[in-house]
Amino acid sequence: MSDPSEHKPESQRPMLKVSNLTHKVSLETDTLTILQGVSLEINRGESVAIVGRSGSGKTTLLGLLAGLDTPSEGSVELDGSVISQLSEDDRAKLRSRRVGFVFQSFQLLPALTALENVMLPLELGGFDSPQAKARELLERVGLGERLYHTPRQLSGGEQQRVAIARAFASEPSILFADEPTGNLDNRTGADVSDLLMTLNREQGTTLVMVTHDEQLAARCSRHFNIEAGILTEPSTSEQSEAVN
Amino acid sequence: MAASKKLMSVKRDWRERDVRVVLSALVIAVATVATIALFASQLQRTLVSSASSFLAADRQLEAENGRPVPQAWMQEAEQRGLETARMVEFSTMVYGADNFQLVSVKAVNNEYPLRGQVEYQVGADAARQTVSHGPPPGEVWINPRLLRLLELGIGDSLEVGNHELTISGLLVREPDGGFNMSSLAPRVMMHVDDVEPTGVIKEGSRVEYVYLFAGEESALNDYYSWLQPQLEPSHEWEGVRDGETFSRSLERAERFLLLGGSLAVMLAAVAVAVASRQYALSQRDTVALLKTLGVSSKGIGRLYIRRLALWGIVGAIGGLLVALPLYWLMSSVLGDVLEQQIDYQLDPNALAPALLTALVSLFAFAYPPIRRLRNVPAMRVLRSQPGESGREAVPDLIIAAVAIFGLVWMYAREISLVLSLLGGLAFLLGTLGLLGWLLVSTLRKISGGGNAWRLALVGLYRHRRASLSQIAVFAMTLMLAATLILVRTSLLDDWQAQLPEDAPNHFLINISPQAVDEVDEFWSERGHPLEQLYPMVRGRLTELNGQPVKEAVTKEERVGALNRELNLTWMEELPEDNEVVAGEWFEEGQTDGVSIEAELAGKLGVSVGDELGFTIGSDKVTETVTSIRTVQWDSMKPNFYMAFPPGGGLEDMPATWITAFFLPADMKGELNDFSRRFPTVSVLEIDHVIERIQAIVRQVTQAIEAILALILAAALVVMAAVVSATMQDRQREGALLRTLGGRQSLLVRSTMLEFALLGFFAGILGVVAAEGAVWALQFRMFEGEFRWHWQAVLPIPLLSALVLALFGRWQLKPVLSVSPMLLLRRLE
Structure with missing residues (x-):
């Protein structure tokens, strides 16, 4: 691996660098602009929340940042690679090594057990002894007794814990979370977000999370607002005010 | 690559409902097609062997030229593991104490018959015995009528040429007797070793050497391929299929099985198609997730192809595990019905269509939507995307149609079958389109309610x-x-x-013109009136358009009908099951012309307007062909190659009459009375x-x-x-x-x-x-x-x-x- 940015000290190298990102969707009659001129930089190890209402464009932004989709204009640089210029397959390759996901609707494969779901990224990434590692992670998220249960036999909170274990399994350098507590009640949501933040801190992962949950956003080191496709970052004082 | 391999697991797949449906469909597909194909091939073998006894063998080789075939031919057959037997057939005079009679002799060796059995009795009232051999040397079994004609009894001597033989039995039926009107003389069966001492066979005698073969179908076919180049036109190789009596019934049964198998292929294909398509469409979310986890499009394609192949193998094995016991069960039931030993055979030709059907339909139906799965956007994990539109399914439908009909064609090799089914399906889909439109336009107006x-x-x-x-x-x-x-x-x-x-099951042959009314009366009194009597004149076809027929017809085309006397008749009405295919049937009052059977006409190259010359005794009759007609040889009714109009060329010729009628089993005893009253009439029991x-x-x-x-x-x-x-x-x-x-x-x-x-x-x-x-x-x-x-x-x-x-x-x-x-x- 020869990453030019490896020569720089890690703290100086942004994990994610987005410049002038615009995304448009063609409808039958006209074109809809979903994101307009978004630029941001996220450093290694930072946790970032992007807050906005439904339809503000935050999920689209997350998809573009993670390389699940390509923007109409602008560029996304993830850990030194300009992913907006990569092919779909190259982006997939990059994701398998460096990116983890947590989704609002969990996205566990219904036919697989909890253990198998967590093993999935380990198997795909060619890790050694995936089963032992998956078991360890499930124990870490408190599901050591539920290894062989399928998603249908688990509650929403438990499913999201499995999803979190899966997300951290391949030790990604960046984790994207899409409304991770959106489908959970307050109490369970709080437990899940505790877990997410703890693991994130332990593994030193960069976290990018979209949410409309102000409390969850407050636990991140930085946060952005998005409204009608335009991203703004409140000043530090505003951010601390929001936390209080 | 490694990624897609790692995701292969039957255990994991089995937990998915759609996978279970695909696998069940595959198992059913393989099981149905394999069972039907195996059973059909079993049935075919069984029927052929049960029909073989009509030839007393699986195949017959007839030498009509009066010369035995080279010894090497028989040795070759035996080396190839075939059973063989031989017999000699000829006509000759036999002598009793006071009388003599023209008979038709069948001399058989120890091995005769290879299939079926001979039935005889040691006296008119003795029990019938079924045996697998003919008479031993020195003895003869003869037709009961001959016993009466010669006024002899069991144990008496019968002189055949220079040789004296003892009558030790009455011949009731021979397995290859079938239904052969060409030899109307009473039958004498003797041992082939006794033929030479009789001295009746000389150079130029009319004698037929017949060789019987039995064994494995493949060995018989191989032997025939070896033999065929050496055969002369006067040699005739006969299999059951060529036998006229019931080839049509067999053929239809086979066709039905073929149709059944083809329908099974189609049904199986539909089952697999529905299931695998449903599966492919349900995989969109999984594919999107795998993509976010970093599996490339190519990896996705490989993963699903490998999965399909894996299920194909598992489904095929499962299907065979279901099919084999079913096949054994059905075959053993068949064996019981037939009272026949069943040889179970896993015919690879029967198994191949089953496996091919499963695999082809699996890939043809599942692959197109699965191929498109590669294009599912990873973004789908975040936001649901529109599914497939109907338009994408159109090429799938075409691929599916081609695959189904390719399979049926491969199975049946019968283009008319494929087209018939295709036509039915096209009609169905067309109507469905119309129905769809109607559904949308009418039902839309109905609003819901309680x-x-x-x-x-x-x-x-x-x-x-x-x-x-x-x-x-x-x-x-x-x-x-x-x-x-x-x-x-x-x-x-x-x-x-x-x-x-009540199909006619007895023939009366050789009824003299004077006896016709009496015979009719005899059976009418017993409640079984004769339906239709036909006059019969024996004659040879000797000339074609003024030329000797053997010159007019090239050697290769020489047919059996030219080498023997034909049964000629006259009739006013065309028999119900005959059909005129060229020319016109006789008009009322017409006395000239002749109608010829279509197949013979074809072999001789005769068409309407040609002139045929017949030799009947010492007379010659010449007539123009006025019609060509087809004849149902398997109708079990008297059938004729040549028919003249009443008052035509045959009118003054010496004729005897023939008829067929139904006699129930419990009235068989009446035949003895009948034979006593009409000793010269032959009764043919069929x-x-x-x-x-x-x-x-x-x-x-x-x-x-x-x-x-x-x-x-x-x-x-x-x-x-x-x-x-x-x-x-x-x-x-x-x-x-x-x-x-x-x-x-x-x-x-x-x-x-x-x-x-x-x-x-x-x-x-x-x-x-x-x-x-x-x-x-x-x-x-x-x-x-x-x-x-x-x-x-x-x-x-x-x-x-x-x-x-x-x-x-x-x-x-x-x-x-x-x-x-x-x-x-x-x-x-």
Whole structure:
């Protein structure tokens, strides 16, 4: 691996660098602009929340940042690679090594057990002894007794814990979370977000999370607002005010 | 690559409902096609061997040139592991104490017969014995009539040429006696070693050497390939297929099995298609997730291809595990019916179509949507994306159609069959398109309400896409099943008509003109009047357009009919089952002309207007061909190559009369009376031949019913698979309706009604399409006449409505048994 940015000290190298990102969707009659001129930089190890209402464009932004989709204009640089210029397959390759996901609707494969779901990224990434590692992670998220249960036999909170274990399994350098507590009640949501933040801190992962949950956003080191496709970052004082 | 390999696991896949449906469909596909194909090949072998006894062997080689075949030919056959026997047939005078008589001799060796048995008795009132040999050297078994004609008894001597033999039995029937009117002289059966001492066979004698062969079909065919280049025109190689008597029944049975197998192939393909397509479409979310986890498009493609291949193998093995016991079961039932030893054989030619059907349909149907899975955007994990539009399914449909018909063609090699079924399906899909339009435009106007009928109709409209595709599959399935039911019915009717219970089973031959009225009276008094008597004159065809016929016809075309005397007749009316294919039948009062049998005319190259010359005794008769007609040789009625008009060329020739009539088994005793009163009339008993054919027809009928049952079971499973494809959506809807306050009874009634309507529409379509396919098949494959099967038009749609209503009820079960909340959560 020869990453030019490896020569720089890690703290100086942004994990994610987005410049002038615009995304448009063609409808039958006209074109809809979903994101307009978004630029941001996220450093290694930072946790970032992007807050906005439904339809503000935050999920689209997350998809573009993670390389699940390509923007109409602008560029996304993830850990030194300009992913907006990569092919779909190259982006997939990059994701398998460096990116983890947590989704609002969990996205566990219904036919697989909890253990198998967590093993999935380990198997795909060619890790050694995936089963032992998956078991360890499930124990870490408190599901050591539920290894062989399928998603249908688990509650929403438990499913999201499995999803979190899966997300951290391949030790990604960046984790994207899409409304991770959106489908959970307050109490369970709080437990899940505790877990997410703890693991994130332990593994030193960069976290990018979209949410409309102000409390969850407050636990991140930085946060952005998005409204009608335009991203703004409140000043530090505003951010601390929001936390209080 | 490694990634896709790591995700391969039958255990994991098995937990997915859609995978289980695909695997079940594969197992059913392989099981049905393999069972039918194995059983059909078994039945074919069994029928051939049960029919073989008509030749007393599996094959016969006849040398009509009066010379034995080279010894090396027989040695070669034995080296190839074939059983052989030989016999010599000739006509000669035999002498008793005071009388003499022209007889037809059959001299057999120790091995005769290779198939079937000889029946004889040691006195007119003695019990009949069935044995697997002919008389030993020094003895003869003779026709009972000859005993009377010569005024001899059992134990007396019979002089054949220079040799004296002892009459030790009365010949009741010979396995290869069949139905051969060309030798009307009474039969004498002797040992072949006694032929030489008689001294009757000299250079130029009219004698026929016949060689019998039995053994494995492949060994027989190999031997024939070796033998064929050495055969001369006067050598004739005969198999059961060429035997006239019942080749048609056999052929039709085989065709039915072929049709059954082809329909099984199609049904199996449909089952696999529905299941695998459903699976492919359900994989979109999984693919999106795998993509976010970093699997490339190529990796996705490889993963699914490997999965399909894995299931193909698992399904094929599962299918064979089901098929083999079924095949053994059906075959042993067949063996019991036939009272015959069954040799179980896993014919690879029968297994290949099953495996190919499963794999081809799996890939042809599942691959196109799976290939498109590669294009599923990873973004789908974050936000649901539109599914496939109908447009993408059009090329799939074309690939599917090509695959199905390729398979049927490969299985049946019968283009008319493929086209008939294709026509039926095209009609079906066309009508369905129209129905779809009607559904959308009429049902749209109905608004919902608390009434079950309304809810059902609204349901049909709201699910119109699923409904139409379900109707398509149901109708297709029903069409295939109905086709088989209809063909079976008309096939059985046709057989029954061909050989009714009272089909003529005895022939009276050699009735002198003076005795005709008395003979008629004899049987009328006993309640069995003779239907139709035909005059018969023996004569040879000697000239064609003024030229000697043997010169006019090239050597290769020389046919048996030229080497022997033909039975000529005159008749006024064309027999019912004959058909004039060229020229005109005799007009009333017409006295000139001759009508010739079509096949012989073809071999001789004779057409209407040609002049035929006959030698009858010392007389010559010349007539112009005025018509060519086909003859049903297997009709068990007197049939003739040449027919003259009454008052025509044969009128003054010495004629005897012939007739056929039905005599029930309990009146066989009357034959003894008859023979005493009319000692010169030959009685030809063909009741055993008829019984045999009827037995074969019964066996085949049973086999047909078994295959039909199997196909219907497969059809039911296909329908269940289709219903279960939309089960989840419907359950969710049902749960929602209940949550919103729908009463259980309303839900049940409207769902059952909706499915019943689906079933009814599909049933009507299926039956009409089946009628069309049967119409085409009847013409091309079964040569029968087509008629509408009104009796099937209503029951099939009603039955399918009922079955589907029950399916609908069945899939509602979980909706009714648990709380709506629990169900909604489960279906999340």
